[in-house]
Structures are given as C-alpha cells and as structure tokens.
Amino acid sequence: MKRRNTPTKEAVLDLLSQSGKAMSQDAIGEKINIDINRATIYRVLNRFCEDGILHRIVAEDGKQYFALCIKCDENKKPLHHFHFRCTNCDTIECLPIPVHFSIETGYKVESVNCVLTGTCKDCSL
Numbered sequence: 001m002k003r004r005n006t007p008t009k010e011a012v013l014d015l016l017s018q019s020g021k022a023m024s025q026d027a028i029g030e031k032i033n034i035d036i037n038r039a040t041i042y043r044v045l046n047r048f049c050e051d052g053i054l055h056r057i058v059a060e061d062g063k064q065y066f067a068l069c070i071k072c073d074e075n076k077k078p079l080h081h082f083h084f085r086c087t088n089c090d091t092i093e094c095l096p097i098p099v100h101f102s103i104e105t106g107y108k109v110e111s112v113n114c115v116l117t118g119t120c121k122d123c124s125l
Contacts, residue, residue, distance in 0.1 A: 003047065008036055012044050013053070013068070022057050022067035022083065022092035057083045057092055059115050065092045086120035093120070 011034045016023060023031075025041055032041070045066050048054040057065040067083075082095040092115070103109060 003051070007034060008040060009044055009048075011036070012041065012048070016054070016066065016068050020093075022065035022094070024063055024065050028066075057115060058113055059085050059092065060117060067092070067094055082114045082116055084116045084118070084120065086123055087117060088119050088123040091120065 011032050012028060015028060015032055019031075025038065025045060028045075029036070029038055029041055045054065045056075049056050049066070054066045054068060057067060059065060065083075082097055083092050084095055085092045095116075101109075101112075
C-alpha cells in the first residue's frame, strides 16, 4: 500500500538525512523545524521502519535510535552491520562493516543488533 507523503514525514526524513547519524525520538523532537507531538513522531518513525526506510538501533541502555543508514545504501548495505555509539557526544552511526558470526544449525537469524560503545573519531581528536 502506497502511503501518502506529509510535511511531518518530510521533516523527519530531512532531519535524519542532514544529521547523517542515528537520532533518538527525543532528539528528533527537539531539532525538528515544525510543530509536532511525540506520538506523531513515534508513529512516523515506526512506519518508516516497517517500510524499510529507517532501521531501529537499540543501544545497551535500551534507548532507541533511528537511522537512514546513509553509509550503506540498500544495494550495498550488509544485512547485518555494526553501529557505534559515542559515550562522549552520544551519537550513533552505522559502520559499513558486515558482521560475520556462526550459529548452531537449525537457527535462522532475521536481525542482528550490534552496538559498539566508546569514543568516536571526532571526539578522540
């Protein structure tokens, strides 16, 4: 089903695209340039995840972040890839490195949530 485009959806996508990094729902709400409530942001983010536009990253503290995954477009994106969360600037970014793992026969992996935590290259300078 084709979903209609709205100013809210455009604003969320523009913000995530311009940031180049994953953002939490709270950060999106603070930085978005239109008047929008938390419930609407939540619905838009979940719908984008369902439609494959964004992916959800759950950090080790349970906080959810959302990313367009700019560094790994749909044709080149590894199905399973790492994310890096900086403890200094609290940003999360996709790392275009495929995850290689082995698992016991009989299991079928549908998704992997790998978050490396430390200091990003910008904060390490």
